[in-house]
Amino acid sequence: MSEIICRDLTLGYENSILVQGLSFDIHSGDYLCIVGENGAGKSTLMKTILHLQKPISGDITYGDGLVPSEIGYLPQQTVVQKDFPASVWEVILSGRQSRLGKRPFYSHADKKEAMSNMERLGIADLKGRCYRELSGGQQQRVLLARALSATSRMILLDEPVSGLDPMATLEMYQIIQKLNKEGITVVMISHDIFSSVRYASHILHIGEEVFYGTVEEYADSSIGKRYLESGGMSEKCDHEDGDRGIEHSSERSLQGNAEDENGKA
Amino acid sequence: MEKLELYFSYPFVRYAFIVGVLIALCSSLLGVTLVLKRFSYIGDGLSHVAFGAIAIASVLGVTDNMLLVLPATVVCAVLLLNTGGQAKIKGDATIAMISVGSLAIGYLLMNVFSTSSNLSGDVCSTLFGSTSLLTLTLTDVVLSIVLSVAVVTLFILFYNRIFAVTFDESFARASGTAVNAYNLLIAVIIAVVIVLGMNLVGSLLVSALIIFPALSAMRMFKSFLSVTVCSAVLSVVCATVGMLTSIIWGTPVGSTIVAVDIMAFLLFLAAGKMRR
Numbered sequence: 001m002s003e004i005i006c007r008d009l010t011l012g013y014e015n016s017i018l019v020q021g022l023s024f025d026i027h028s029g030d031y032l033c034i035v036g037e038n039g040a041g042k043s044t045l046m047k048t049i050l051h052l053q054k055p056i057s058g059d060i061t062y063g064d065g066l067v068p069s070e071i072g073y074l075p076q077q078t079v080v081q082k083d084f085p086a087s088v089w090e091v092i093l094s095g096r097q098s099r100l101g102k103r104p105f106y107s108h109a110d111k112k113e114a115m116s117n118m119e120r121l122g123i124a125d126l127k128g129r130c131y132r133e134l135s136g137g138q139q140q141r142v143l144l145a146r147a148l149s150a151t152s153r154m155i156l157l158d159e160p161v162s163g164l165d166p167m168a169t170l171e172m173y174q175i176i177q178k179l180n181k182e183g184i185t186v187v188m189i190s191h192d193i194f195s196s197v198r199y200a201s202h203i204l205h206i207g208e209e210v211f212y213g214t215v216e217e218y219a220d221s222s223i224g225k226r227y228l229e230s231g232g233m234s235e236k237c238d239h240e241d242g243d244r245g246i247e248h249s250s251e252r253s254l255q256g257n258a259e260d261e262n263g264k265a
Numbered sequence: 266m267e268k269l270e271l272y273f274s275y276p277f278v279r280y281a282f283i284v285g286v287l288i289a290l291c292s293s294l295l296g297v298t299l300v301l302k303r304f305s306y307i308g309d310g311l312s313h314v315a316f317g318a319i320a321i322a323s324v325l326g327v328t329d330n331m332l333l334v335l336p337a338t339v340v341c342a343v344l345l346l347n348t349g350g351q352a353k354i355k356g357d358a359t360i361a362m363i364s365v366g367s368l369a370i371g372y373l374l375m376n377v378f379s380t381s382s383n384l385s386g387d388v389c390s391t392l393f394g395s396t397s398l399l400t401l402t403l404t405d406v407v408l409s410i411v412l413s414v415a416v417v418t419l420f421i422l423f424y425n426r427i428f429a430v431t432f433d434e435s436f437a438r439a440s441g442t443a444v445n446a447y448n449l450l451i452a453v454i455i456a457v458v459i460v461l462g463m464n465l466v467g468s469l470l471v472s473a474l475i476i477f478p479a480l481s482a483m484r485m486f487k488s489f490l491s492v493t494v495c496s497a498v499l500s501v502v503c504a505t506v507g508m509l510t511s512i513i514w515g516t517p518v519g520s521t522i523v524a525v526d527i528m529a530f531l532l533f534l535a536a537g538k539m540r541r
Contacts, residue, residue: 050438050439051439052435052438052439068439068441069439069440069441071439073435073436073439073440075433075435075436075439078433078434078435080301080302080303080431080432081432081433083301084301084431084432084489085297085483085486085487085488085489085491085492086428086432086487086488086489087487087488087489087490089488090428090432090488090489090490091432094425094428094429094432094433094436094437095436095440097425097426097429097437097440097442098440098441098442100425100426104421104422104423104424104425105424105425106425128488129487130487130488133487146436147436150440156439
């Protein structure tokens, strides 16, 4: 049962093509990590899967009765959120917005679902707290609970552990693993190749060379071996927080530029 | 006190007072969204556009300013928001251009084609608000009440979506929320609020009416709902105090209200610091 089928995708922006000839399937219950150098098109791919951006060519089809709004998305944090007066409860409840339809307010069922997701991630005690005053790990859990409120099938995570301390990172990976074992399909962009290989079932490596397959196949492939050997190195380069800050503050168009530049560099 | 009683014995003053309170209420609602989405400068730009539109209206001899000013401002709001992202001239530069441009053209038109004997008085009251609430016309009063009710209703109906779009645009987009439509709605409401608020405090001061209550409330409260409620209440209180003060001491309405808003902000700032 394929939930998402990508065929011969070409991704990028008007003047620059980032990825070509991308074909892969995401099956129900998979844990897919998307890895690759900065600017290789990982975020672009994720936006394309979410229908936030159109592919230059190729098709993305949803199978198994999945609709785009049923995908729970955990985007990277934005600068706006750092100063936003919102309670944890308000943030998590907003995950139900795709279920609002034409109703102006959230129903009792929406609230129940949001509450059960809080309990599932062990953050029920944070309910009334202010989002901006939480630690990085707690904030990510809140956003994950929001993503879960939107879906019971698939979550897309854009670098969920960036900026977290080692303890919080480990906890985050364990939570995601637990959710995957409960039957939720996980698609994650990751800079952390070692954790990807450790937790994921499939790897999609994009860049000049494209690889898609199971973790075992990846570890045996030439590209996988090379990347795993140098993984520790490029890891460090990728974690410049200043760089990331610019990406957050800029809107769609600017982010496009930033990616273009990275791609050329 | 006697002075107040005398004033309030006129039904017209009472109407004007109600309008003032309603305007204060609407203008505060979207403050948080404006501040957080970095839209504050759009509000500022729009108020200058409205000034230009008023000048054109008075030159054309349109009997009721609002009928021309409101559509013009709404159109500009839509344009500013849509060019914000992709245009060659970046958003903030466009806004600076349009706002300064309309100020200059507005003053020029008023000067060249002026029919009034008291030109600087006219300009001054458009920029800083009427010296007294009594200058509101009956149409202004009715229109203000209708628009205020519309703004409050829209805000309540779309409250959850406005929160979602303000807090996390990408998530909202991914969940299938029509983000662009809601941004447009926000821009239109802002335009309406600005045109309304200009009657009370004038075009230069109207941004203050939108932003101060929200900024004050954000010092003290931690959830979107409590901040919104607090800024609405605060705005109404400040406007009331400001209007009463201006009647008693004969000070200009607009600047008095803004002065009260500033005092409230300082109070909340201090209280917020103490809480920590």
